[in-house]
Amino acid sequence: EDKVVQSPLSLVVHEGDTVTLNCSYEVTNFRSLLWYKQEKKAPTFLFMLTSSGIEKKSGRLSSILDKKELFSILNITATQTGDSAIYLCAVPPPGTYKYIFGTGTRLKVLA
């Protein structure tokens, strides 16, 4: 059965810390992995990863995919209180757009 597992489930850090969020997947014929940030409202798109070993970067956020070991990490450096959110990863099974979402990592950044 296809599945997506995120860890940790929750994380509390102080401003300025660096965090690493994990997403592992078991999906046959992988084609892409997506990261989303969800604050109080709807998930907003962060990254889409398709190729192994190529880092995607946006400001203090970066993400990389390891297709051999079937996981992705999302790094946030110099965290700010505005980074507090639930971070979701999602993978579409082969031939469909029926995305499988992980349960998310709830990040809280303290001032």
Added chain:
Amino acid sequence: DAGVIQSPRHEVTEMGQEVTLRCKPISGHDYLFWYRQTMMRGLELLIYFNNNVPIDDSGMPEDRFSAKMPNASFSTLKIQPSEPRDSAVYFCASSVRDTQYFGPGTRLTVL
């Protein structure tokens, strides 16, 4: 671009009543998705359409739920009759290929 538009943003109804949620996808997007999010179950895909045609409705919980997409710019999700366990946030999302963009959601409370 206005993004994905959903209405209403909040809905409070009594058990047994019919509820209709509405969605306008981003222009030019050929995929439309309906999700439900709860604390217990996370983000669940209910149904998705491609070019107005339902592709996979296996996530629709039961016959009380139905969804339509009469044209490329409008979709509805209907619950009839509603039950308290349907209380959740319902998101609509649209995409071209893999990157989905979510609407603000409808928070449904069934008393």
